[in-house]
Amino acid sequence: xxxxxxxxxxxxxxxxxxxxxxxxxxxxxxxxxxxxxxxxxxxxxxxxxxxxxxxxxxxxxxxxxxxxxxxxxxxxxxxxxxxxxxxxxxxxxxxxxxxxxxxxxxxxxxxxxxxxxxxxxxxxxxxxxxxxxxxxxxxxxxxxxxxxxxxxxxxxxxxxxxxxxxxxxxxxxxxxxxxxxxxxxxxxxxxxxxxxxxxxxxxxxxxxxxxxxxxxxxxxxxxxxxxxxxxxxxxxxxxxxxxxxxxxxxxxxxxxxxxxxxxxxxxxxxxxxxxxxxxxxxxxxxxxxxxxxxxxxxxxxxxxxxxxxxxxxxxxxxxxxxxxxxxxxxxxxxxxxxxxxxxxxxxxxxxxxxxxxxxxxxxxxxxxxxxxxxxxxxxxxxxxxxxxxxxxxxxxxxxxxxxxxxxxxxxxxxxxxxxxxxxxxxxxxxxxxxxxxxxxxxxxxxxxxxxxxxx
RNA sequence: UCCCCGGUAGCUCAAUCGGCAGAGCGGGUGGCUGUUAACCACUAGGUUGCUGGUUCGAGUCCGGCCCGGGGAGCCA
Numbered sequence: 001x002x003x004x005x006x007x008x009x010x011x012x013x014x015x016x017x018x019x020x021x022x023x024x025x026x027x028x029x030x031x032x033x034x035x036x037x038x039x040x041x042x043x044x045x046x047x048x049x050x051x052x053x054x055x056x057x058x059x060x061x062x063x064x065x066x067x068x069x070x071x072x073x074x075x076x077x078x079x080x081x082x083x084x085x086x087x088x089x090x091x092x093x094x095x096x097x098x099x100x101x102x103x104x105x106x107x108x109x110x111x112x113x114x115x116x117x118x119x120x121x122x123x124x125x126x127x128x129x130x131x132x133x134x135x136x137x138x139x140x141x142x143x144x145x146x147x148x149x150x151x152x153x154x155x156x157x158x159x160x161x162x163x164x165x166x167x168x169x170x171x172x173x174x175x176x177x178x179x180x181x182x183x184x185x186x187x188x189x190x191x192x193x194x195x196x197x198x199x200x201x202x203x204x205x206x207x208x209x210x211x212x213x214x215x216x217x218x219x220x221x222x223x224x225x226x227x228x229x230x231x232x233x234x235x236x237x238x239x240x241x242x243x244x245x246x247x248x249x250x251x252x253x254x255x256x257x258x259x260x261x262x263x264x265x266x267x268x269x270x271x272x273x274x275x276x277x278x279x280x281x282x283x284x285x286x287x288x289x290x291x292x293x294x295x296x297x298x299x300x301x302x303x304x305x306x307x308x309x310x311x312x313x314x315x316x317x318x319x320x321x322x323x324x325x326x327x328x329x330x331x332x333x334x335x336x337x338x339x340x341x342x343x344x345x346x347x348x349x350x351x352x353x354x355x356x357x358x359x360x361x362x363x364x365x366x367x368x369x370x371x372x373x374x375x376x377x378x379x380x381x382x383x384x385x386x387x388x389x390x391x392x393x394x395x396x397x398x399x400x401x402x403x404x405x406x407x408x409x410x411x412x413x414x415x416x417x418x419x420x421x422x423x424x425x426x427x428x429x430x431x432x433x434x435x436x437x438x439x440x441x442x443x444x445x446x447x448x449x450x451x452x453x454x455x
Numbered sequence: 456u457c458c459c460c461g462g463u464a465g466c467u468c469a470a471u472c473g474g475c476a477g478a479g480c481g482g483g484u485g486g487c488u489g490u491u492a493a494c495c496a497c498u499a500g501g502u503u504g505c506u507g508g509u510u511c512g513a514g515u516c517c518g519g520c521c522c523g524g525g526g527a528g529c530c531a
Contacts, residue, residue, distance in 0.1 A: 033490045041490050054491075073481095088489045109465085114481045116492065118466065121523070177529090200531090225529060226456060238531065317527090328527075381531065426531030439524090451522085 002026075005078060007048035015093045018083045025053055025095060028132060029075045029106075031115045032068075040068055042097075044079060047137055050272050054086065054094040055079045067100055074106025074113060074132070120442055127446060127454050135281070138273035139442060142266060143431050149265040150218065150239055153258055159214040159241060164201030166220065169193060170405070177224040197222035201240050202422060203356070203409060206385060209242035209420050210412055216241040218427075226450050230439040231377065233428060235448040242422035248358075248367040248384040251421035252344055255371055255380050256297050258425075259342070263292045266434055273435075282436030288374060289434065295341040302326075302348045302365065305334060312338070323349055328377060335372040343372045355395045356409075357383040358419075369423065376433045382423020389413040 005026035011018060027046030034040045038059040043052035057064050057071075071077065081097040112126050113133065123130040130136045151161070167181050169191075179197040183190040201217035208215045221238045241254060267274065267289055278285045300308070309320035309330050314337075318327050326345070335343045347365040350357070357366035371380035386392045392413055396403055403410065431443035441447035446455060 031491085033488095033493065035488055035490050035493095036486085037489065039489060043491075052491095056489085086489090088491080090491050109482055112465070114466065116466075116480055122466070221531080223530075227529060228456090228524095229527085229529095230525075232530070236531070325529095378531065424531060429531060 003078065003080075005046065008044070008046050008051060008053045009049035011053060011083065011093065012049065012051055015083065019085065019093070021083060022081065022098070023083050023095070024078060024080045025055070026078045027053070027076075029071055029073055029077060031073055032071055034068070040071075042071055042079070044077070044095075045132075045137075047131075049141075050134060050138055050276055051091075054091050055081070055100075056094050056096045057100070058096070061098075064097060064100055067102060070102060070105045071100070072106055072108045072111070073115065074108075074111040075102060076104040076106075077102050120437075120439060124441060124447070124452075131445070134276065135437070136442065138276050139431065139435050139437060140445065142270050142273050142435055143443070145266055145270050146262060146427070146430060146434065147218075149262045150258070153261050154214075154216045154241065157214065159216045160208070160212050162201075162205055162208045162215045162217050164198065164204040164217045164219065166198055167191075167195050168198045168204075169195055170203060177226075179222050179224045199223055200238070200424065202242065202424065205240055205242040205422065206409075206412060206420065209244045209422070210416065210418065213245070214241070214243050228450060230441075231429065231432075233440055233444060233447055233449060236440075236444065237427035239425040239427060240422060242420065244418050244420045246384075246421045247419055248346060248369060248421060251382055251384060251423060252297070252299060252346070252369055255344070255369070255382065255423055255425075256342075259371075259380075260293055262430075263289050263434065267293075277436045281438075285436040291341055292373075297371065298339040298341055298343045299346060300334075300343065301346055305330075305345050308338060309333065323351070325352055331372045331377050332374075335377075336374045340374070345370050345372065350395075353383070355392070355399045355401060356385050358386045359391050359395065367421075371423075373433055375436075376429050379429050379433060380423050380425050382421065384419065384421040387413060387417045387419050389417065 003024055005024045006018070008025060008027065011023070011025070025044060025046065027044040030043040030045050030052050032040060032042045040057040040059070042055040042057060044055050045052045057068065059065050078101040079095055079097050080099040081095045083093055084096055086092060086094040113129055118133070123133060123136065131140060154161070178199055181195040181197060189195070198221060200221060201219060205215055205217050217238070217240045219237065220235055222235055224234065225232065243250065243254065274286065274289075303322065305326065306320045306322050309316070312333065314333055316327065316329050318329070320326065320330055334345070335341070346367070346369045347360060348368045349364060350359060350366045353366050353368045357368050359366055367384035369380070369382050370378050373379050386395060389410065392410065393403065396406065428440050428443040431437075432440055435443065437443055441449065
């Protein structure tokens with residue numbers, strides 16, 4: 001067995017219990033500095049936290065000195081020695097090495113990562129090594145925490161986690177272009193009919209919501225849109241809760257509580273990483289996150305939003321008009337300038353929204369909701385679902401849909417249909433919002449965008 | 456897909472009006488120091504994205520293509 005190391009995070013958190021004891025740490029060398037006073041300093045990082053542990057190599061120990069030339073940036077090593085208080089400034093503790101095992105060297109001439117800052121664009125080209133950087137390491141830890149706390153949020157409220165299919169036969173009308181799924185070396189359709197990668201688990205989640213009450217999905221989603229922006233991926237992860245016996249107000253409340261709780265959790269548990277982002281990525285980050293917790297969401301109807309935009313006196317490239325979709329510039333104005341907080345826009349014209357949204361009593365609008373946040377834009381999109389059979393059929397006919405393809409969906413309205421609602425939260429956009437990374441490609445371990453799919 | 460900007464050393468970038476292709480960092484060597492984005496000296500390192508053209512002369516100007524970034528649209 002490989003000797004286990006103590007996580008560096010653990011050493012910094014409670015070093016008093018380890019001081020003076022012999023311990024082992026496994027990790028990767030970030031940098032080495034040699035002092036002719038007879039000491040070398042090795043900064044070791046193991047991914048458990050942002051901080052490096054300083055390992056002291058005394059030049060009195062000939063077997064360690066022999067190793068020095070290959071203890072270079074990037075090397076994977078194990079260090080065994082005594083944990084001591086550091087006599088110098090900069091770190092509370094350091095490890096005085098007795099033994100070092102070098103598992104893997106990293107040739108300094110060809111190892112692409114250097115101590116100094118790299119551009120994110122360059123790091124994307126070495127996506128297999130970029131997790132070893134401070135930023136991507138921190139994003140990865142925050143992403144993990146968000147993932148954990150989202151599951152916890154729903155589990156604590158009695159939601160069931162549903163694994164909706166990745167391969168589907170419905171293209172979820174209006175959710176974007178789809179990827180076809182075909183079996184290689186097979187002429188005929190593997191499934192006997194055309195199949196696609198899912199663009200949303202919503203319709204299938206509705207099936208289970210109308211049986212188990214409260215459910216959510218959290219899985220990969222695929223869109224074959226040729227969109228080249230810092231907010232879009234061809235493969236991304238989406239959280240989609242779906243609740244029976246719930247209307248648009250319940251839906252809004254759920255979205256707000258969810259965002260508030262997960263942001264609070266990250267503030268409580270990822271402080272070191274967030275401070276790093278605040279220092280190097282986005283100085284306004286912490287204030288923006290605290291705003292989520294302190295200020296209630298502003299809720300306005302689409303009609304009110306258009307009126308506010310018309311009376312704003314702002315010069316927009318496209319003036320706001322009732323019946324037209326809100327432009328990105330409109331959304332930014334509402335959330336960043338007018339209200340300076342998350343804004344939920346509800347009750348959109350039915351012509352702008354998909355068939356499954358509940359038609360309001362005015363028959364002109366549907367019970368949709370988009371939650372907009374500063375910097376990222378739309379982070380949540382959802383609605384109360386149309387649960388009345390006749391109205392749903394009418395909606396589908398208006399949108400020129402083939403009713404036969406959705407017989408199962410209509411059946412849900414024929415047998416025990418009840419009001420229900422849900423929404424989709426783009427997970428990478430949440431990661432973007434919480435970390436401040438400008439480009440969504442830094443918010444996911446292996447970004448897939450048009451023309452790019454490494455590994 | 457459309458609009459704008461860019462592609463020069465391993466990385467980040469400079470190069471005036473078209474006139475000898477440079478710096479910092481990183482690498483190597485030596486020096487110095489309980490160092491910590493260490494410091495000092497020396498040193499190696501180039502198909503200026505590809506291609507065609509204009510010119511005595513092109514990193515620089517023009518055409519085509521490729522790639523990247525930002526914005527827009529679509530959306531999460």
